[in-house]
Amino acid sequence: MNEQPARAQQEADVLVIGGGLHGTSSAFHLARRGASVIVLEADYVARHSSGVNAGGVRTLGRPLPEIPLALRSRELWHTLPELIGDDGGFVPSGQLKIAETDAELDECRERVALLNAHGFTHETLIDRERVLELEPALARHVTGGIWVERDGYALPYRTTTAFRLAAQRLGARFIERTPVARIEPHGERWLAHTPRGTFAARQLLVAAGAWSGELARQAGEPVPVHPEGLMLMVTQRVAPFCRATLGATGRPLSFKQFDNGTVVIGGKLIGHADLPGRHGEVDFMRLVKSARTVVDLFPHLRDLGVNRAWAGVEAFTDDALPVISASRTASGLYYSFGYCGSGFQLGPACGQVVSELMLDGAPSVPLDAFAIDRFGRETREAPSAAVDHAATH
Numbered sequence: 469m470n471e472q473p474a475r476a477q478q479e480a481d482v483l484v485i486g487g488g489l490h491g492t493s494s495a496f497h498l499a500r501r502g503a504s505v506i507v508l509e510a511d512y513v514a515r516h517s518s519g520v521n522a523g524g525v526r527t528l529g530r531p532l533p534e535i536p537l538a539l540r541s542r543e544l545w546h547t548l549p550e551l552i553g554d555d556g557g558f559v560p561s562g563q564l565k566i567a568e569t570d571a572e573l574d575e576c577r578e579r580v581a582l583l584n585a586h587g588f589t590h591e592t593l594i595d596r597e598r599v600l601e602l603e604p605a606l607a608r609h610v611t612g613g614i615w616v617e618r619d620g621y622a623l624p625y626r627t628t629t630a631f632r633l634a635a636q637r638l639g640a641r642f643i644e645r646t647p648v649a650r651i652e653p654h655g656e657r658w659l660a661h662t663p664r665g666t667f668a669a670r671q672l673l674v675a676a677g678a679w680s681g682e683l684a685r686q687a688g689e690p691v692p693v694h695p696e697g698l699m700l701m702v703t704q705r706v707a708p709f710c711r712a713t714l715g716a717t718g719r720p721l722s723f724k725q726f727d728n729g730t731v732v733i734g735g736k737l738i739g740h741a742d743l744p745g746r747h748g749e750v751d752f753m754r755l756v757k758s759a760r761t762v763v764d765l766f767p768h769l770r771d772l773g774v775n776r777a778w779a780g781v782e783a784f785t786d787d788a789l790p791v792i793s794a795s796r797t798a799s800g801l802y803y804s805f806g807y808c809g810s811g812f813q814l815g816p817a818c819g820q821v822v823s824e825l826m827l828d829g830a831p832s833v834p835l836d837a838f839a840i841d842r843f844g845r846e847t848r849e850a851p852s853a854a855v856d857h858a859a860t861h
């Protein structure tokens with residue numbers, strides 16, 4: 469393979485590997501700051517998690533280190549039209565996590581107290597009456613929950629495409645069907661080798677979702693990251709009965725009814741991930757369990773048909789936090805991946821903070837918890853992040 473970039477159009481200030489929401493948002497924010505950007509995408513923009521997720525725009529239940537980023541992102545979700553000229557289909561429906569037993573309500577109480585102790589007030593503990601006032605169709609056994617009014621949901625493919633289009637308007641170039649096989653430093657630049665030739669830039673951002681681990685390994689920074697095939701299903705249309713986006717405390721659930729009447733059901737439902745084949749597979753037996761949860765909570769949906777189910781490939785790290793970091797071993801190299809099933813909401817702000825990290829060396833939101841070299845020391849230094857995350861999904 470040619471070691472030198474053949475043509476000027478294969479060079480930019482920044483190369484971004486991956487056209488998911490994190491790649492497109494980073495490209496947008498970098499281009500907005502004046503950087504020339506090339507995004508290299510193995511398939512097509514929004515083909516994977518960023519285009520097929522549940523669309524949950526949720527600050528609720530975040531692990532503590534993610535909260536400042538999630539709150540920053542929420543502000544951007546509420547002003548997306550000004551930022552990128554499209555609202556991404558964002559609906560500020562609120563997000564509600566319900567408790568089904570007294571013990572679960574105690575868990576919610578402890579969670580809100582923990583957040584308050586850290587100065588976060590965006591999650592509110594609510595009682596059974598308030599839950600049923602918000603969602604009258606819910607089964608009567610609920611005991612209360614946590615409510616976040618400014619959360620909601622959006623359309624994943626539309627949002628990621630909108631960031632891509634906004635970045636393009638600022639001059640960013642997107643090159644699809646161009647998988648990066650290998651990255652390497654070359655003098656003061658980074659080279660990305662692809663079947664369409666070699667691309668070069670002084671700065672390189674790895675935002676390749678579940679495929680990022682291999683690129684980090686090539687750069688000499690292995691990360692404990694693995695793929696999972698996360699599943700969703702969508703039902704037939706049904707008359708409006710639920711406005712908020714719902715989760716549960718004691719069992720996995722992510723549930724929302726769209727304006728067209730369909731209901732999207734998920735919640736960390738794990739199918740199969742085929743990383744080399746670049747696709748996810750549905751495991752129907754596991755979907756059944758989720759369908760049962762939904763019928764427990766909304767008995768009137770018992771006979772509702774499921775129209776479609778699918779799986780997307782998502783990156784999970786060992787401590788359930790993403791990697792948003794400058795390389796610790798090489799200059800000009802940056803990472804943004806490993807969003808563990810919750811990266812859609814973070815996309816708008818993460819791109820902004822990554823652009824600050826790359827262009828200023830000083831992100832406006834602390835990223836220490838997401839450093840690429842944290843693995844191996846996290847059990848000594850930050851046990852609360854992983855424990856808290858596990859408790860909330």
Ligand SMILES: Cc1cc2nc3c(=O)[nH]c(=O)nc-3n(C[C@H](O)[C@H](O)[C@H](O)COP(=O)(O)OP(=O)(O)OC[C@H]3O[C@@H](n4cnc5c(N)ncnc54)[C@H](O)[C@@H]3O)c2cc1C
Pocket residue numbers: 485486487488489490491508509510511512513514515516517518519520521522523524525526646647648649675676677678679680697698699700722734779780781782804805806807808809810811812813814
């Ligand atoms: C079913 C499902 C439901 C979800 N629900 C929610 C939710 O409700 N709320 C929420 O906040 N999050 C949710 N998520 C998580 C969220 O979708 C992801 O965290 C987020 O989209 C990750 O974005 P990304 O840009 O890091 O990765 P991706 O979207 O995977 O994008 C990475 C891109 O990199 C490309 N790529 C990979 N390797 C290479 C290479 N070598 N060269 C060039 N390109 C490459 C890929 O083709 C891909 O397009 C869900 C995920 C799934 C799968």
